[in-house]
Amino acid sequence: MYHAQPLPRQVDVAALLHRENAVSAYDICLRFEEFVSTEQDTERIISARILGYLLLHPSSHGSLSEIVKEIHSCSEDYDALHNLGQAFLNYFIRAFRKYQGRTPFTSDHLSRPSFDQQRLLPKASIKEAPKNHSTAKAQALLRDGYRCAVTGAYDTLAQDMLNDELADPQVWLVDTECAHIVPESTYFNVNTDNSQEASSKKDYVASVLTVLSRFGYDVDKLNGPKVHSLYNVMTLEHNVHNRFDRLQLWLEETMEQDMANCYRVTAVRSGFTPMMRERVMFTTPDPERLPLPSPQLLALHAACAKVANLSGAADYLDKLDRELETTDVLACDGGAAEVLNHAIASLAGRGINAGA
Template sequence: MTSLPRTLPERLQQHPRTSHIASAYGVCLKLEASLQVDTDNGKDVGRGMIYCRILGYLLHYVPGELGLRHLVSEIVSCDGDTSLLKLGQMYFNHYIRAFRARKGRTPSHSSHASRPSFDRLADMIKANLVKAPQSHADAKTNALIRDGFRCVVTGRYDRGSANANRELKDAVDSDPNARLDSTECAHIFAESTNSAIEPGSDKRNYAATMWAIMTCFGHAELPKELNGPKVHRLENVMTLCHDFHTLFDNLDVWFVPTNEKNKYKLGWAWASNSRDYPEHVIFKTSDETNLPVPSPNYLAIHAACAKVAHLSGAAQCIDKLYQDLDDSTTLDPNGASAEILEHALYQVMVS
């Protein structure tokens, strides 16, 4: 957890509405100072500091002008500290948690045991490309084809695909620098976000709140774009090796756009995690119309969430809740397990 900077970033100091933004940020700084005094005096503020810093860091990183304006309006409209903390809690539960959920990936690793083998790569692509993907398996197949049967970050070839195609295997064998790995299909917005949710369920209500946040951030098109099986669209998926996929899902890494189209710099929560990976990643496709690359919009929303989650302490808080949930076998009768139970219920809704 990192204290809020005393000043706004330079880009916001030059913003046409800088006085309004500064006013909202001042509210967050004042609340942070008050919570710190309470903490120093031995008062338990619970997750209050995290909720406060979520709001402050969102002002720094919220993607898009509409999102910034909405957030400023929300903050300055709050009636006192309690209202502010409830607003921060809402973003903790319905924005940070939505991306930082412990994913139950199905299936995770490549599995080509039941698929026929092909000598020519073109024949395998023609036989397997899915025009309207309906499942995780369809999404993985399409992503592999677009990504050249390689992890988009490490460049390692998918082992299952190489085993199923002679031409691909020969290409790997002929390149002394080529490496094989088991790859996974990574969703930017999780599969569970909008897929197979029963009408009227708590999970439906949770998703509705998350999409309401996205709409207020200026992304009203997202619920329609990612509705049901559309969550498997190519713009929302990419081929990743297992370790990097885990880092991405945990918000430990994100993609920062550069001035070059489809080229990103990797951003890291912990510099030590970056040692085995390149500094930049370039998304490529042989057909921009039918095999589009991951959406810059989706990646920007994920990146903003990742930065806010780590700087505010929300990511570490959720990590501890997962650990406590794993370690607990029974609930404490005096109510000490309330946070763990709450976390377990949220995990059901976002998984």
């Protein structure tokens, strides 16, 4: 269902858009897509579809209003619309999507030895919100019952708690990781040096935060160390975590009565883990000190994943990742410009340092 495909015709989606100005904005996207399709311009086709699918899958009413306003500001200027679509590709989709190349995106996804040597974190020891990765992982494990939220598998640190349950073949032990809904790199404070690299990172982060704030999210809630707050993290098994970060898996709130904090697990492809559950219900033993993952942030991630896959942006970036990984020397005739631009954009959004 969530594979690259043309925008649905307006008659099929009018009921989803509700507002007249949203329908007219969608009509602009349809005409833009039709025009660039005749030129077989992949980048512009993706731009048109990103804008259209952002209208069909907004993360909130506020984000829908913002997209409508931005599209109408471009009118029928297809160059301006292309630039707008590329901005959302670079500062929304790239910001949520983990770069997959020969250089690891970040070491933070790996289990931290300092935490692995700890025993189970006493609930009474929780005095403040986590301010670093390892503390966030410890508190998220406690809140999530030492289990992967999506598969239900237990973390290996919980084996002392299980006792007789380990004899049950349905009980799995895995290495879990602390998964950030909004990636840490998006909110990390940039070094204050004046190098060109630091300057480009500052510009990139500023652009990402501008997009998210226009979508109606208070970016200050996760600035700096607050990115490790429990409403931005959950416990996931390694393979599930990787697919969540790659926008291949997301959680959609069911909105069913008497089913608060219940989410439907959606994946681009099934079969990557035999234990993936259809639904996830988050609970906490202490709502005040161990808050649940934010529905707003999960909705933001889900919207990004759906738009990335439906528009073809995810496949496009995957293709560039593969080309970059296998390319040792870029051609000097301009034929590798697309891969080079991808490399520069990928570097701009990673390696940002927030300190401990």
